[in-house]
């Protein structure tokens with residue numbers, strides 16, 4: 531991995547490699563594709579893409595460390611509201627390039643900088659829309675972390691700003707660039723598991739860090755953090771280091787479990803199943819059972835049923851039990867299971883393999899006649915049986931879909947080809963997250979109304 535620090539996904543992967551964490555079947559390595567071109571030297575200087583980094587916290591540090599190692603990509607400035615993260619940004623950049631970049635608390639400084647082609651944004655969710663729209667209006671392309679929005683209406687404002695300014699917008703759900711999910715999409719498209727009628731996915735954690743009980747930086751103060759700006763359009767509160775570090779647990783800034791974790795599962799499902807609209811309906815249950823001490827108002831347990839026109843999905847995430855991250859596509863001809871970077875295809879023929887047990891309730895003579903006839907019609911001639919094989923595919927060692935996803939973005943900036951996860955795609959998964967929360971908090975079925983562009987109860 532290129533990251534200087536393992537991120538939560540690395541941690542999840544490492545955990546799921548524990549004994550019992552995955553199938554041991556022989557597995558075919560997947561081809562990482564054109565990105566092997568990374569081995570070639572960077573292009574001419576004119577092809578260098580210069581980005582500004584906005585938000586250098588837990589995710590931003592990883593994105594920055596990954597992006598500056600990509601050929602032909604340079605960081606030209608970094609922005610954060612907390613000065614400690616200016617130091618961190620330059621520590622990361624110095625280690626790789628031996629130089630440092632200008633830092634600022636005002637992201638507008640990066641948008642005004644003519645040397646900068648695009649921005650990579652990793653700020654809390656309540657700031658996404660404003661920064662994406664401002665960046666598009668300033669003529670910058672944008673990579674912004676998931677979920678794309680904090681509120682439903684923001685998604686349409688982002689789409690409109692990207693369209694109006696002809697900007698590349700890519701949302702940071704890295705599964706959209708994963709070769710494992712691409713393989714699943716190919717197999718589903720080929721009909722390898724027949725008609726997919728249900729998808730199930732989820733994950734679980736059982737530790738304070740996994741439950742977002744992050745320790746705020748010890749020196750954090752109103753002197754080194756612009757707390758007023760950090761709060762954005764949320765209700766103003768006195769300086770609060772807990773809210774700064776654990777914003778995911780508060781509705782004012784994030785979307786809790788759906789925005790943090792469902793969004794990854796939804797991205798995989800929408801990509802594999804070629805979904806081009808929000809879910810039609812959602813119904814959630816959950817609760818805040820354990821991680822209450824920091825005053826959060828988001829649940830630590832949620833399960834949601836989604837209704838799509840051609841299939842159903844069930845997503846469940848718990849912060850109270852450690853579970854592997856698994857998504858299963860269930861079809862009339864078998865199942866595809868994705869467990870971290872490994873995909874297993876288990877075909878099924880959908881036929882009876884022995885006389886139906888219902889007929890044991892027939893009178894004996896009738897049952898015997900049925901069984902005899904069944905065998906006459908179904909038994910294979912001796913020597914013709916074939917084993918039904920399961921196939922397994924995995925990403926090559928060292929594969930990192932964060933890096934693939936960033937690379938795809940910078941390639942779009944260079945070539946002006948559409949991004950792999952544009953604002954429309956990001957909006958559909960974000961709306962799926964908002965629908966889960968709408969249903970949970972209002973205790974009703976959430977229904978997507980496309981003409982009103984609203985969730986209704």
Ligand SMILES: NC(=O)c1ccc[n+]([C@@H]2O[C@H](COP(=O)([O-])OP(=O)(O)OC[C@H]3O[C@@H](n4cnc5c(N)ncnc54)[C@H](O)[C@@H]3O)[C@@H](O)[C@H]2O)c1
Pocket residue numbers: 539584585586587588589590609610611612615635637652653654655657675676677702703704759760774775789790
């Ligand atoms: N794709 C993934 O796997 C993944 C993983 C983790 C986080 N994320 C996403 O990344 C984003 C950031 O999450 P995080 O955990 O890094 O948060 P964080 O709190 O660790 O870091 C966010 C940083 O943004 C800064 N910030 C806030 N508002 C700002 C503004 N207006 N201008 C400049 N800087 C500002 C904060 O000071 C902070 O340093 C979120 O949207 C989150 O959902 C994605």
